[in-house]
Amino acid sequence: MLEWLALFGGTAAGGVTRLLYTDAWSEAQHALKHVMQQKGLDVRFDAVGNLFGRRTGVEEPESIILTGSHIDTVQEGGKFDGAYGIVASFIAVQRLYDQYGAPKRTIDVVSLAEEEGSRFPLTFWGSGFMTGRYSLDQAASIYDQDGVSLKDAMEKAGFGAKPMPVGQNKPKAFVEVHVEQGIVLERKKKSIGIVSHIVGQRRYTVCFKGESNHAGTTPMSMRKDAVRLMAEWVLFVSVEAERMDEALVATVGKVCASPNMPNVIAGEVECSLDVRHYHEGMLNRFEEKINEFKERAASSGMGMTIQRWMKIQPVAMDEGMMEMAARQAERLDFSFETVVSGAGHDAQVFGEYCPTMLLFVPSRNGISHSPDEWTEPEELEKGIQLLMCKLYALAYV
């Protein structure tokens, strides 16, 4: 089913490019709708194109258990990120129905419209719309890089109509399975990751200002070399992150020196800093720590600015559901690990809205957002089985 879904937006390199409201995206959503219908689910789209396939509960139809993930991909992404969560939910719900008939409570399989932020400069458009973080009105002022507004793209794809065709009760729970996009499960040889938190993220732009000078005529002792100061900073940040907490990650991924010539001492360097942890307090402490480096820059006669341009709060997953998942994994004899998600997921939007659980299966070599994304079929199957247990507990008993 993943291979089939990957045909919509499939690329020559074996990847998938399925950006929000493009033809590939529309075809995928409508193909999924068709498959859901064939299996007897009640299908509908909401105003932004989130697709729901409903198995209505026979005792408490108003109680909704929501499960799924996102249908969009990054440019030249893989076959698993997002798609696996939709497919796993669809299969789990189908198997439960085949085995136990209709649930007591309603289960909605959801194929969320957008999570990646690959076409428009916003993320979580699908889950954000469902949970009230975004409204339709915002779509008119958001543009893709070709100058197309989110509103126009949405309407061209057949959505965006007000009023919404069908309402959606607030779910009792949201359950998502996803590929890890990291190497922890693989390295620790675990089949399942039970996510305790989705990390908070802070991103900074850090500028170092020295003096651009001739590489030949300026003695080492007379230099104000912005590349050298940047190098000290990178090591400072890395060592402090390691020292402060095992779960803290700090990354300088982008470095731009100026004038960036072999024979000129760089007068300026701009670099990025990405910091993530699951406790807001830790992120605050680290921010204080990195600001201490400014003194070191000043003492060498150089300038330094640190500008924060992103601050996303950590989100905790539901503890009761986590514990239940651990007991179920033990019963199934699946190896598992409680993990923190260092990447963003729809579950972090739902996590602030309703009880939410996020499960991971391993990613080979930790690779994601690439045609090389891969998870072994037996690991995919374990994710589905644990999800079945979970949905059974939530919707059938």
Added chain:
Amino acid sequence: MLEWLALFGGTAAGGVTRLLYTDAWSEAQHALKHVMQQKGLDVRFDAVGNLFGRRTGVEEPESIILTGSHIDTVQEGGKFDGAYGIVASFIAVQRLYDQYGAPKRTIDVVSLAEEEGSRFPLTFWGSGFMTGRYSLDQAASIYDQDGVSLKDAMEKAGFGAKPMPVGQNKPKAFVEVHVEQGIVLERKKKSIGIVSHIVGQRRYTVCFKGESNHAGTTPMSMRKDAVRLMAEWVLFVSVEAERMDEALVATVGKVCASPNMPNVIAGEVECSLDVRHYHEGMLNRFEEKINEFKERAASSGMGMTIQRWMKIQPVAMDEGMMEMAARQAERLDFSFETVVSGAGHDAQVFGEYCPTMLLFVPSRNGISHSPDEWTEPEELEKGIQLLMCKLYALAYV
């Protein structure tokens, strides 16, 4: 005279752009020729457009003392680099003639065609042609960025004809004055730099290969972060250079990370390394030292390559002329310092061909290759006076 010369190729920003064989270059050389003629010098161009203004010696006309510098500039350069050496030589020779009449030995004031390498991918075209490093035949296979060959550009400017119009005996000596393009004289409050050596240069491209990974999902302990390795390298190189010798300079001026995104651990970094010193042995020892870092890279599971793509030998200036210049500067009561030139100069080409001397005057804030180039008129005058002493000793006694 410098302000007048700066009119040829003058820019809106107050700088000078006078690239080899452009109209601005031709107009400058022909204007200089005209001025030299007016003062009674015998003028001629050689086959590549080096301009000579000759004061023929009355006793040993075949003995030639050559003095001058280059007429070309970098893109948006200053009014002093090169031009000062031509103007100083012209004025010194004129004053000597006014005071003492014709010299015993012949003095040629030379305005060299090219030194900077700003238009074509070669440097020292003027002095290199005079000393046999380059021949006319090479000009057909060297192109500027618009695809114009050096040969075509040269012919369009009226040069390149074989045989050469007039021969040139090997000079007895070459004497050049130039702005320092560095901050040493200014910091040490010296008026004159007597250059002992022009440094050797080596340039390397250094590549670090780690693993590109998700900045959120990869714990610090599982990373192979090429930016972090590069940072360790920059500090290693800087500290080792400082430790090894005061006159050694090592510069990482260019840094390119890949994929260079804030939320991705860089899998690769490529950076430059520029190393300069006046002793070949020191450059060899430093090259051995930097290769030791490869082990450190390997021990952290990462790859590293160091590729040398430039190797220029150090060149010593004539010791006798240096000593004489020091005595003359003392007599004139000019503060002076024996210095090493960290930048390349025509004197390094002549230094391998005939006894050569290079004198510096200070550069304000060490700035060169910029419209902000500046040297105080009284410092320019001191350079001319010392050059006069020098030429008097070489050509009149």
